[in-house]
Amino acid sequence: MAEQREKLLSIRHLTMEYQPNRRLFEAKKPSVKAVSDVSLDIYAGETFGVVGESGCGKTTLGKCIVRLLKPTAGELFFNDGGEMKDLLRLDKKTSFALRQKIQIVFQDPYASLNPVHTIQEAFDEPMRVHGIGGGSREKRTEIIANALTRVNLQPDYMYRYPHEFSGGQRQRICVAKALVMEPRLIICDEPVSALDVSIQAQLLNLMRKLQRETGVTFFFIAHDLSVVQYMSDRIAVMYLGHVVELADAGDLYARPLHPYTQALLSAVPVPVLQAKKERIVLKGDVPSPMDPPTGCPFHPRCANCMEKCKTEKPELHEVEAGHFVACHLYQQHT
Amino acid sequence: MQENDHILRVQDLKTDFKVGRRTVHAVNGVTFDVRRGKTLCIVGESGCGKSVTAHSIMQLLPPNGTIAGGTISYYTRDGACEILSNYKRSGPRMRAIRGKEISMIFQDPMSTLNPVYTVGSQIMEMLKKHEKVSKAEGKARIIRLLGELGIPNPEIRYDQYPHEFSGGMKQRIMIAIAMICNPTLLIADEPTTALDVTIQAQILDLIRKMQESYGTSVILITHNMGIVVEIADDVAVMYMGRIVEFGSVQQIFSHPVHPYTRALMRSVPVLGMNKDQELAVIEGTTPDASTVFTGCEFAERCECARPECFHRFPKDTEIEAGHRVRCLLYEEGGEENG
Numbered sequence: 001m002a003e004q005r006e007k008l009l010s011i012r013h014l015t016m017e018y019q020p021n022r023r024l025f026e027a028k029k030p031s032v033k034a035v036s037d038v039s040l041d042i043y044a045g046e047t048f049g050v051v052g053e054s055g056c057g058k059t060t061l062g063k064c065i066v067r068l069l070k071p072t073a074g075e076l077f078f079n080d081g082g083e084m085k086d087l088l089r090l091d092k093k094t095s096f097a098l099r100q101k102i103q104i105v106f107q108d109p110y111a112s113l114n115p116v117h118t119i120q121e122a123f124d125e126p127m128r129v130h131g132i133g134g135g136s137r138e139k140r141t142e143i144i145a146n147a148l149t150r151v152n153l154q155p156d157y158m159y160r161y162p163h164e165f166s167g168g169q170r171q172r173i174c175v176a177k178a179l180v181m182e183p184r185l186i187i188c189d190e191p192v193s194a195l196d197v198s199i200q201a202q203l204l205n206l207m208r209k210l211q212r213e214t215g216v217t218f219f220f221i222a223h224d225l226s227v228v229q230y231m232s233d234r235i236a237v238m239y240l241g242h243v244v245e246l247a248d249a250g251d252l253y254a255r256p257l258h259p260y261t262q263a264l265l266s267a268v269p270v271p272v273l274q275a276k277k278e279r280i281v282l283k284g285d286v287p288s289p290m291d292p293p294t295g296c297p298f299h300p301r302c303a304n305c306m307e308k309c310k311t312e313k314p315e316l317h318e319v320e321a322g323h324f325v326a327c328h329l330y331q332q333h334t
Numbered sequence: 335m336q337e338n339d340h341i342l343r344v345q346d347l348k349t350d351f352k353v354g355r356r357t358v359h360a361v362n363g364v365t366f367d368v369r370r371g372k373t374l375c376i377v378g379e380s381g382c383g384k385s386v387t388a389h390s391i392m393q394l395l396p397p398n399g400t401i402a403g404g405t406i407s408y409y410t411r412d413g414a415c416e417i418l419s420n421y422k423r424s425g426p427r428m429r430a431i432r433g434k435e436i437s438m439i440f441q442d443p444m445s446t447l448n449p450v451y452t453v454g455s456q457i458m459e460m461l462k463k464h465e466k467v468s469k470a471e472g473k474a475r476i477i478r479l480l481g482e483l484g485i486p487n488p489e490i491r492y493d494q495y496p497h498e499f500s501g502g503m504k505q506r507i508m509i510a511i512a513m514i515c516n517p518t519l520l521i522a523d524e525p526t527t528a529l530d531v532t533i534q535a536q537i538l539d540l541i542r543k544m545q546e547s548y549g550t551s552v553i554l555i556t557h558n559m560g561i562v563v564e565i566a567d568d569v570a571v572m573y574m575g576r577i578v579e580f581g582s583v584q585q586i587f588s589h590p591v592h593p594y595t596r597a598l599m600r601s602v603p604v605l606g607m608n609k610d611q612e613l614a615v616i617e618g619t620t621p622d623a624s625t626v627f628t629g630c631e632f633a634e635r636c637e638c639a640r641p642e643c644f645h646r647f648p649k650d651t652e653i654e655a656g657h658r659v660r661c662l663l664y665e666e667g668g669e670e671n672g
């Protein structure tokens with residue numbers, strides 16, 4: 001990974017605030033800052049993992065990248081043939097063209113396929129719109145057959161309806177549906193969380209194989225640290241909308257720096273005898289994003305909390321090559 | 335085999351469901367003991383019969399489900415034996431035991447907590463059902479328990495409604511309802527599956543603490559092998575309504591023998607694992623629950639299957655004291671079996 005790496009996506013100061021649905025005469029409700037000033041670089045061909053507990057903003061971040069949501073602030077620079085273009089400020093034509101390059105696979109394989117369409121119908125429409133297969137229907141069908149084979153399904157499954165498939169098969173279909181668009185980046189939002197463990201393994205192995213074959217970049221979101229660590233080259237840890245740590249997967253596991261990452265890692269039950277480690281049991285729950293704490297977002301639950309943490313928000317900064325952390329413990333000497 | 339060492343003995347339990355005209359054998363001859371004061375973990379993938387086993391013990395099966403065979407024996411504190419499988423599901427004996435002697439935590443707290451009553455009154459209801467206590471005395475006891483369960487401001491929380499609690503806090507309320515009568519056996523069905531890992535750690539810690547303070551025996555159902563290592567004394571691995579391997583946590587993890595157990599263990603990524611290592615895949619999917627088998631249920635997905643596996647039923651074979659496996663590879667001789 002140390003060679004010159006090509007940046008595929010640069011997320012800059014991305015913030016997403018959900019505005020409450022406010023009814024007439026109702027008191028003003030606070031907005032929810034689901035993603036708060038996130039900056040990340042994603043490199044071509046890597047698997048970039050995002051972990052954090054439910055509600056920390058992973059899905060929101062993913063949806064902003066595929067532009068299913070319009071961020072409140074920030075930029076999203078995407079590498080279009082060597083030129084970094086801000087996805088949020090594009091002319092219509094480029095915007096449409098680049099949509100094809102970023103695909104998403106959702107957590108729930110049951111909700112993400114329309115029950116009234118056969119697999120072929122579901123795949124064909126976006127392909128046609130984007131001119132994949134040069135406008136030829138036969139060519140598109142061939143591409144679909146190919147994609148299904150690559151995810152270990154039979155090509156003639158394309159004439160079936162979603163209800164004829166198991167959860168694991170559906171999730172592979174969703175991956176194939178992303179693949180036919182010839183994307184450079186696939187956002188995978190908890191792609192295996194709804195699957196049984198043995199089925200999980202099939203999908204994870206498959207995704208790794210596809211990446212080796214096509215060089216596609218994965219933005220891999222999950223709450224299961226073991227899965228993320230296994231799949232990813234680099235990992236960002238999120239807490240309450242903030243990226244609190246960013247490092248190579250191995251580094252993050254071997255030397256987690258942020259107190260939250262440490263607690264998260266220590267909480268993961270490991271299926272190995274004598275692996276019992278000192279567990280950091282966090283107190284209380286994640287605070288409400290409608291009323292986030294001042295200073296460090298983690299300070300109310302942090303065992304190392306100092307005075308400064310309560311008022312000053314620590315910025316993400318590099319403490320070792322490639323290892324970033326947002327915590328005052330590591331900023332004292334600067 | 336001293337009867338007093340265990341609190342529950344399940345022998346050859348069979349539970350069937352009527353689905354239209356078909357009969358589904360959801361639990362198909364399950365045998366295990368729960369040792370007094372210890373934790374038994376039941377693991378397996380979804381649909382293998384974990385919840386049905388638990389509901390059979392509690393006699394909480396839906397109307398289309400029946401215990402079709404086997405015995406469930408429960409040994410009370412003073413050594414008396416109650417054959418639960420002989421009791422009527424809503425009869426007085428079962429009602430006296432359920433919630434008082436044996437209680438259960440369900441996977442989804444929302445399906446058990448009633449949104450229109452305060453949590454305090456729901457815990458009180460369980461307490462009143464089984465014990466004669468004054469209102470003040472009961473309330474004091476509940477508030478004490480809520481405090482022990484790590485719920486801040488229990489006096490205030492007592493009068494709040496379920497929607498005012500987070501997922502982790504609701505699960506604590508479920509534990510409170512299950513623990514208020516100080517049961518001897520607690521059955522927890524995937525108590526942390528819906529929760530985040532840090533909250534999961536809190537809840538597992540709590541169950542362990544309650545067990546230490548009150549000597550409760552526990553059956554914990556999970557699909558997470560990591561949780562098993564952490565909390566189990568004994569382990570039952572289930573597949574298609576059968577226990578395919580049973581042993582102490584040491585036996586199962588240092589020397590897993592059933593091909594399914596072994597594959598299950600190698601199919602999950604382990605924190606810190608070498609990335610070049612491929613995950614083991616169990617080919618295919620779990621067969622439909624109404625499939626009729628002529629041999630080992632796992633044969634068609636098994637790496638080690640031999641021709642005979644497809645047309646002979648394996649028997650339980652004890653390969654070491656307390657460690658048994660249901661696989662033809664470990665049967666001695668080649669005795670025929672029905």
Ligand SMILES: Nc1ncnc2c1ncn2[C@@H]1O[C@H](COP(=O)(O)OP(=O)(O)O)[C@@H](O)[C@H]1O
Pocket residue numbers: 018019032033034052053054055056057058059060061289
């Ligand atoms: N459509 C929405 N409207 C308002 N708030 C939302 C919406 N979607 C998500 N949120 C809130 O934004 C925060 C982040 O949610 P999400 O991105 O789904 O987190 P994650 O995927 O990490 O679980 C949560 O507090 C959630 O309640």
Ligand SMILES: Nc1ncnc2c1ncn2[C@@H]1O[C@H](COP(=O)(O)OP(=O)(O)O)[C@@H](O)[C@H]1O
Pocket residue numbers: 351352353358360378379380381382383384385386387396398399623
């Ligand atoms: N109410 C029911 N009616 C019919 N079949 C049922 C019912 N409940 C469970 N089953 C069947 O019993 C099997 C075991 O279910 P269960 O014990 O819930 O599995 P799990 O191990 O995931 O808890 C399933 O395959 C299911 O088909």
Ligand code: SF4
Pocket residue numbers: 258259260296297298299300302303304305306309314326327328329
């Ligand atoms: S900044 Fe302070 S409160 Fe936040 S994680 Fe670091 S030590 Fe804890």
Ligand SMILES: [Mg+2]
Pocket residue numbers: 058059060189190
């Ligand atoms: Mg999400």
Ligand SMILES: [Mg+2]
Pocket residue numbers: 384385386523
């Ligand atoms: Mg279940």
